[in-house]
Amino acid sequence: MEINEIYIKLKSVFGDGIGELKTDLPVRPFLFVxxxxxxxxxxxxxxxxxxxxxxxxxxxGVDYDKDNLAVVYHLCSxxxxxxxxxxxxVPKQDPKIKSVADVWAAAEWHEREAFDLVGMIFEGxxxxxxxxxxxxxxxxxxxxxxxxxxxxxxxxxPY
Amino acid sequence: MxxxxxxxxxxNLLTYILIPVPxxxxxxxxxxxxxxxxxxxxxxxxxxxxxNRTDRFGLLQTILDTLKLIQKEIIIxxxxxKLFFRMAPYIVFTSVFLGYAVLPFSSVYIGVDMNLGLxxxxxxxxxxxxxxxxxGWSSNNKYSLFxxxxxxxQIVSYEIPTALSAIVVVMLAGTLSMQKLAVLQAGGVFNWxxxxxxxxxxxxxxxxxxxxxxxxxxxxxLAETNRTPFDLTEADSELVAGVHVxxxxxxxxxxxxxxxxxxxxxxxxxxxxxxGGWQSPFGNLxxxxxxxxxxxxxxxxxxxxxxxxxxxxxxxxxxxxxxxxMTMCWKYLIPITLVNLFLVGLYIILT
Amino acid sequence: MAELRTEEMILxxxxxxxxxxxxxxxxxxLNGEIVEEVKPVLGxxxxxxEKHAEAMTYPQVIPYTDRMDYLxxxxxxxxxxxxxxxxxxxxxxxxxxxxxxxMSELQRIASHLVAIGxxxxxxxxxxxxxxxxxxxxxxxxxxxxxxxxxxxYNYIWVGGLSHDITPEFITKTKExxxxxxxxxxxxxxxxxxxxxxxxRTAKIGILPPEVAINAGVSGPTLRGSGVKYDLRxxxxxxxxxxxxxxxxxxxxxxxxVGDCWNRYIVRAYEIEQSLRIIEQAIDSIPEGDVQSxxxxxxxxxxxESYVRTESPKGELGYYIIxxxxxxxxxxxxxxxxxxxxxxxxxxxxxxxxxxxxMILGSFDIVLGCIDR
Numbered sequence: 001m002e003i004n005e006i007y008i009k010l011k012s013v014f015g016d017g018i019g020e021l022k023t024d025l026p027v028r029p030f031l032f033v034x035x036x037x038x039x040x041x042x043x044x045x046x047x048x049x050x051x052x053x054x055x056x057x058x059x060x061g062v063d064y065d066k067d068n069l070a071v072v073y074h075l076c077s078x079x080x081x082x083x084x085x086x087x088x089x090v091p092k093q094d095p096k097i098k099s100v101a102d103v104w105a106a107a108e109w110h111e112r113e114a115f116d117l118v119g120m121i122f123e124g125x126x127x128x129x130x131x132x133x134x135x136x137x138x139x140x141x142x143x144x145x146x147x148x149x150x151x152x153x154x155x156x157x158p159y
Numbered sequence: 160m161x162x163x164x165x166x167x168x169x170x171n172l173l174t175y176i177l178i179p180v181p182x183x184x185x186x187x188x189x190x191x192x193x194x195x196x197x198x199x200x201x202x203x204x205x206x207x208x209x210x211n212r213t214d215r216f217g218l219l220q221t222i223l224d225t226l227k228l229i230q231k232e233i234i235i236x237x238x239x240x241k242l243f244f245r246m247a248p249y250i251v252f253t254s255v256f257l258g259y260a261v262l263p264f265s266s267v268y269i270g271v272d273m274n275l276g277l278x279x280x281x282x283x284x285x286x287x288x289x290x291x292x293x294x295g296w297s298s299n300n301k302y303s304l305f306x307x308x309x310x311x312x313q314i315v316s317y318e319i320p321t322a323l324s325a326i327v328v329v330m331l332a333g334t335l336s337m338q339k340l341a342v343l344q345a346g347g348v349f350n351w352x353x354x355x356x357x358x359x360x361x362x363x364x365x366x367x368x369x370x371x372x373x374x375x376x377x378x379x380x381l382a383e384t385n386r387t388p389f390d391l392t393e394a395d396s397e398l399v400a401g402v403h404v405x406x407x408x409x410x411x412x413x414x415x416x417x418x419x420x421x422x423x424x425x426x427x428x429x430x431x432x433x434x435g436g437w438q439s440p441f442g443n444l445x446x447x448x449x450x451x452x453x454x455x456x457x458x459x460x461x462x463x464x465x466x467x468x469x470x471x472x473x474x475x476x477x478x479x480x481x482x483x484x485m486t487m488c489w490k491y492l493i494p495i496t497l498v499n500l501f502l503v504g505l506y507i508i509l510t
Numbered sequence: 511m512a513e514l515r516t517e518e519m520i521l522x523x524x525x526x527x528x529x530x531x532x533x534x535x536x537x538x539x540l541n542g543e544i545v546e547e548v549k550p551v552l553g554x555x556x557x558x559x560e561k562h563a564e565a566m567t568y569p570q571v572i573p574y575t576d577r578m579d580y581l582x583x584x585x586x587x588x589x590x591x592x593x594x595x596x597x598x599x600x601x602x603x604x605x606x607x608x609x610x611x612x613m614s615e616l617q618r619i620a621s622h623l624v625a626i627g628x629x630x631x632x633x634x635x636x637x638x639x640x641x642x643x644x645x646x647x648x649x650x651x652x653x654x655x656x657x658x659x660x661x662x663y664n665y666i667w668v669g670g671l672s673h674d675i676t677p678e679f680i681t682k683t684k685e686x687x688x689x690x691x692x693x694x695x696x697x698x699x700x701x702x703x704x705x706x707x708x709x710r711t712a713k714i715g716i717l718p719p720e721v722a723i724n725a726g727v728s729g730p731t732l733r734g735s736g737v738k739y740d741l742r743x744x745x746x747x748x749x750x751x752x753x754x755x756x757x758x759x760x761x762x763x764x765x766x767v768g769d770c771w772n773r774y775i776v777r778a779y780e781i782e783q784s785l786r787i788i789e790q791a792i793d794s795i796p797e798g799d800v801q802s803x804x805x806x807x808x809x810x811x812x813x814e815s816y817v818r819t820e821s822p823k824g825e826l827g828y829y830i831i832x833x834x835x836x837x838x839x840x841x842x843x844x845x846x847x848x849x850x851x852x853x854x855x856x857x858x859x860x861x862x863x864x865x866x867x868m869i870l871g872s873f874d875i876v877l878g879c880i881d882r
Contacts, residue, residue, distance in 0.1 A: 026813035027596050054723050057818060058827050060842035072829065074816050074844075078723055078739055085816070106726025109852045117560065132553040132881060141561050142840070205640040301521050305543070305863070387634055388706055396529040396632045397864050475700075477707045478634025480864045481543060 001050060001082050003029050009050070014041060019089075030085035035071075038088050039098040039124065045075060045084070046103055052077045053084060056104035061114030063144045069095055069120050090120045099124035117142040163267040163451070178270055182259045190419040191221045197470050204474045231408035236299070239405065243297035248406065248413035250290030255421045258284040262427040263338045265437050265454035276337035277329065280428060281322055284383070284421065288314045291392065291402055294414075298405040306401025309481055310392040314383055316488045321379040323496035324372040327503050328352050328432045331365075337431050344435040347442025351435035361510055368499050368506075373433040375492055375499075377465070380425035382484070384418065387473040391481050426465035427458070434461050518546060521863075525554045529632045529867045532877030536854075536866065543862045548855045552848075555881040563841035568594050568808040569668055571841065575828075576662040578843060579879035581624050584617035584653075585821040587666040590841075592747055593817040593828040594668050597810040605798035606670050607749040612683070612791050613653075613665065615784040619690070620649040621822035622730075622777040622784075625874035629774055630701045632871035633710050638701040645693055648686055655679050669803040675795075683792055687785050694781055702778055703764075711774060712765025715857045715869035719768065725856075726849035729824025730780065731873055734760040734773030741820035753790050755783045770872040777822075777874070809836055823847050823874060843882055847875040 007021045010031070018041070019032025033041050045053040053075040064070035073086040090097050099122035101108040111122040112131040119140030122128055130137060136153070139146055148157055168174045195210065195217060202209025210217030235244060258280050260270035273279060288311055295307015329335055331352065332343050343357060344350050350357045353373045355365035382389040393401040403414055430436060437454035439445070447453070479487070524535040533554035539547040559578060563571045575590045576583040588610055595602065627642030650660045657665045657673050665672050701707055717727065719735040732739060740757040742750040758779035760772025812834040818827040824846025833839040850873045858869045 026599070026811060027815040056726055057825065058816065058829055058842065058844035060829050060840070060844075062831060062840050062842075074827070074829065076745075076818075078737070081744065083745075104726065105721070105724045106849055106852070109848065110726075113848075130553075132556045134553070141558070142564075201636070205637050206644060207640065301519065390634070394634070394864070396634060397867050399528060474637050476635060477630065477701070477704060477710060478864075479706055480710060480862060482862065483709055 001080070003031065003084060006051065006084060007031050009048075010041065010044070013044060017041060028085055030072075030087050032087050032089065035088045035090050035097040037098070038071075038073075038086075039100055039103065041086070042073075042100040042103040045086075052079050054078055056100070056106045056110070057083075059100075059107055059110035059114060061118030061120060061142065063118060063142060064089060067092055069118055069143075071097055071114060071120060073100070095120040096123055097121070099128075101125050116140070119143060162269060162272070166267075179260070181268070182262075182264075182270060183256070186256060186259065186420050186423070187416075189423055190416045191225065193419045193422065193466060194221045194224070194415070196467075197473075200467065200470045201474045204471070225412060228409055228412045233408040233410055234405075236405050238299045240297035240299070243293045244405075245410070247290045247294035247297065247402075248410045248417070250293065251287045252413050252417040252420065254283055254285075254287035254290065255417045255424055257286075258424045259420075259427075261337045262424065263341045263431060263436055264458050265451045266338075266342065267451045268455070269338050272336060272338045274334070274336045277325060277335045277340070277428075277432075280337070280424075281318065281325070284424065285314060285318055287417065287421070294402040294406070298402070300404050302398045302400075302404050303402050306392045306394070306398050306404075309394075309398075310385065310402065312481070313385070313389065313391060313484060316485060317379045317382040317492075320375055320488060320492040320496050321383065323493065323500055324376040324379070325428075325432055327369070327372045327496075327499055328356075330500075330503055330507060331356050337436075341431050341436025341438065344438050345442065346438075347444070348435070348440045350442070351433060351438070353433040358510075365503070365506060368502050369433070371495065372499050373429070375496055376432065377429055377468075379488075379492065380429060381469060381472070382488070384421045384425055384469070386422065386469050388476040388479050389484055390473075390478060391484060394478060396478075422466050422469055423462055426462040426469070429465055430458060430461040516541070523863075523866070525551075530870065531628065531875055534851075534870075534875070534877055534880070536870070538863065538866065540863070543864075545858055545861055545863060545866055548858050548866060550851055550854060552881055555877045557878075557882065559843060559882040560841055563838055565837065567836045568810075568838060571838065572667070573662065573664045575843075576664060577878060578845065578882055579821065579823060579826075579847070579876045580661060581876055582617055582621045582822050582879075583662050584613045584665065585621075585819065585826060587663070588614050588748070589817055589819040589821065589826045590828050590830075591666050591668050592819065593815050593830045594808065594810070596815040596817055597813060597830060597832055598668070598805065598808065600669050600803055600805065602669055602803045603798045603800070604749075604796045606800050606803070608791050608795045609671055609675055609800065610666060611748055611750065611753070612788055612795075613656075615787045615791075616649050616652060616683070618784045618822045619781050620646045621874075622781050623649070625730075625777050625822075626697065626701070626774070629868075629871045629874075630707075632867050633707055635701060635704070635707070638697055641693070641697055641700070645690060648689065652679060652682055652686065655682065667801075667804055668808050669801075669805055671800040674800045680792060680795075683788060687789055690781070690785060694778065698778060702775055708764050708771060710864075711770040711868055711872070714765075714770045714861060714865045715872065716766060717768045717773075717853060717857050721853065721856065722768075725853045727824070727853055728849065729820065729822070729846050730758075730776040731773050731824060731850045733758060733776045734872070735768040736760055736762075736772075741818055741825060745818060747817065747819055750787075753787045755786050758783060770868050773872040780822075807836070810834070818844075821846055823876065823879060824850055845879040845882060847873065847877075847879040851875050851880060 010018045017034045017037035021031045023029040045051050055076050057076050058074040060072045062070045069090045071088045076083040111125050116130045164174050164178050199209045210220040213219035261276035261280050263269040291310045292307045295303045353369050355362035355369050385392045437458040439448040519540045521538040524530040525533040535551040537549040575586040578586050623642040623646040627639040630638035654660050657663050717735050719737045722732050722735045736759050738757050738759050758776050760767050765771045810832045814831040816829045818825050827844035829842040830838050831840040858866045
């Protein structure tokens with residue numbers, strides 16, 4: 001299924017929960033989904049007969065622009081063979097987004113990683129802890145405004 | 160059965176001090192060169208060269224290794240049970256070394272020719288398990304504890320098939336004395352217990368039973384020495400090194416020494432029970448080959464061959480899992496040995 | 511009488527442990543020898559790849575990708591470079607594509623040989639490990655001939671390659687193909703079909719296909735569960751659609767589909783398929799210049815690209831966002847081992863400690879790839 005058809009289909013079900021469809025940027029078109037609706041959209045994408053996105057290929061946290069973080073979902077369907085890119089914008093002030101960990105088990109660790117490095121809170125993730133950085137690390141390094149701290153537990157960081 | 164030392168020095172205290180000396184020297188030299196041998200055998204099996212930097216063919220390798228180990232500090236972790244931790248390696252080695260007392264190296268040389276020799280051997284070598292358990296528990300390390308627990312389960316279980324398949328021979332021979340067992344198998348390959356021992360042509364029925372018993376005894380001894388495929392005590396991929404995890408320096412070397420000493424000890428028992436002990440395979444055809452000195456040669460040759468087989472297996476096979484090990488012992492080896500025992504009993508009654 | 515209950519024991523397996531394949535830490539909750547729960551703790555080898563990448567220009571990131579999955583550097587480079595090329599919109603010469611395919615298939619063989627060898631080592635058989643490393647050495651020699659490096663190559667460049675291949679490389683590759691086939695037969699006889707090895711791995715850690723797909727498991731680990739999915743066929747990149755090869759899946763020849771043995775054997779089969787691809791490619795490399803398409807300055811327009819490739823470990827993806835400057839705005843690596851290992855808790859419950867080692871080994875993880 002092409003992304004336009006998917007977009008129309010999603011729009012008809014979720015209405016305002018689906019944002020705009022971007023096709024002008026290279027390389028692949030993507031669509032925006034409202035961060036508070038993403039879990040329902042994800043469930044629909046997985047279970048709808050004509051979509052069957054049974055696999056979450058990649059979930060990335062991005063420091064999107066000045067006010068927003070973004071979570072990017074790369075979905076693909078093993079049974080139907082099509083792919084889809086979904087983005088959710090999360091405001092930096094209150095970086096909350098619904099977790100999709102119960103839709104795709106793969107999301108659990110990816111969400112932990114996104115939380116760890118970019119710092120959005122995934123509501124509903126069963127085990128939202130830091131995964132790559134030490135548990136007592138401060139800050140989220142992949143944010144553009146991140147400053148490397150001077151010391152970590154008394155150890156000097158920038159050599 | 161005389162011991163050459165008693166003949167030479169008379170029946171006094173000096174003799175009893177001197178008797179174990181050759182065995183001790185042998186065990187130490189054997190352990191040194193068995194380690195080198197194992198490394199060389201593994202190297203050849205794996206298309207490598209092996210140690211070759213110290214003297215020719217790495218002959219000094221293990222001697223230098225030992226020197227290094229002696230120099231090393233013995234680190235005793237903080238929360239160990241110090242007394243048990245220190246005692247364990249020596250208990251393990253002592254129990255194995257005591258087992259050598261009843262190994263007949265030749266018709267004129269045996270530590271003690273006691274009439275309960277075989278029984279004594281199994282009793283004393285399984286004392287080593289106490290040392291291993293002590294080491295495992297006192298290290299206060301979970302991996303060590305697992306290693307210790309596994310060893311106990313493993314060795315206690317495998318005592319049974321070992322003893323049962325040895326009893327098959329004892330029933331035929333009517334003696335527990337190791338020296339008498341060796342003497343009985345005089346007269347060439349065909350009189351060894353693996354081929355039914357001395358006897359008339361009827362013993363042809365015994366041969367399959369005895370071959371199976373030999374194999375089972377060898378397998379069980381492998382399990383008792385904790386060698387691959389039964390090295391679950393060490394199991395380096397799961398338990399890091401099992402009971403050895405916290406040992407260093409010479410205390411670790413003692414474990415190593417005990418392991419290699421035990422490899423030869425159990426091979427010696429298999430040799431004595433089934434492979435004719437110190438008897439020449441040619442029997443009395445060539446009397447020269449049956450002189451006491453050559454007897455030592457035959458005993459060592461047979462024992463060392465079995466040690467080689469142990470190494471060969473180690474570098475070829477993967478390791479079994481603990482439950483599979485137990486299954487094999489209780490569900491396969493013990494029933495088979497019991498059947499063997501029954502058949503041999505039947506044979507004895509009928510003939 | 512009160513019910514007898516024994517306490518559970520927590521065992522920290524790793525970060526220093528011989529069979530966690532690096533610095534992975536598994537927190538095992540044990541009931542005797544039975545594993546009740548496995549909690550992987552990651553991050554011991556975190557080298558901030560994604561943060562580094564933001565400070566580098568596009569070509570400068572390539573050496574960092576090498577070090578992600580260090581047993582598998584060519585495939586990492588290929589995936590990253592494909593993503594950048596997609597963003598730039600450049601076409602690379604046919605010769606480059608052929609060489610890239612040959613290189614990544616050689617790398618697949620090397621990586622699978624390590625996987626097979628270390629798996630044997632995990633099960634206690636040391637000898638197959640050394641045999642496999644001996645054969646891997648021959649593959650590394652080929653890389654050495656071409657680019658001088660043995661593990662971390664920086665060979666595949668954006669738009670081209672760092673060096674052209676030599677006639678010596680071609681003859682040696684042909685020799686390798688001839689040499690490897692009987693060797694694989696020997697290793698299979700020695701390890702794969704060994705009774706004890708099968709006992710240890712068959713019916714252990716069964717991963718059902720639905721769970722595997724849902725959890726994002728990919729590569730040989732997924733195919734071991736019987737899912738016929740290989741990105742080289744399902745979503746072809748580079749020029750893989752020109753070659754004829756089969757997707758190997760676990761068939762339950764021993765054990766059941768989805769267990770450790772089937773995951774393991776898929777790798778052994780795949781080596782044969784890689785040899786087939788190399789055989790087809792090596793004779794038909796077109797003439798050309800390998801650096802003709804290399805851009806002077808890599809400066810893509812603002813946009814983003816996501817490229818998935820089939821690395822030996824599984825689906826390796828790079829998600830690159832460009833803001834039109836010389837440095838990438840964001841590089842996210844979707845590492846196969848990271849997703850594969852996340853199912854370990856699910857499938858190792860109720861097994862023994864020894865089985866956890868076997869299950870972990872059957873994923874063929876590389877910690878550099880998980881922690882990045």
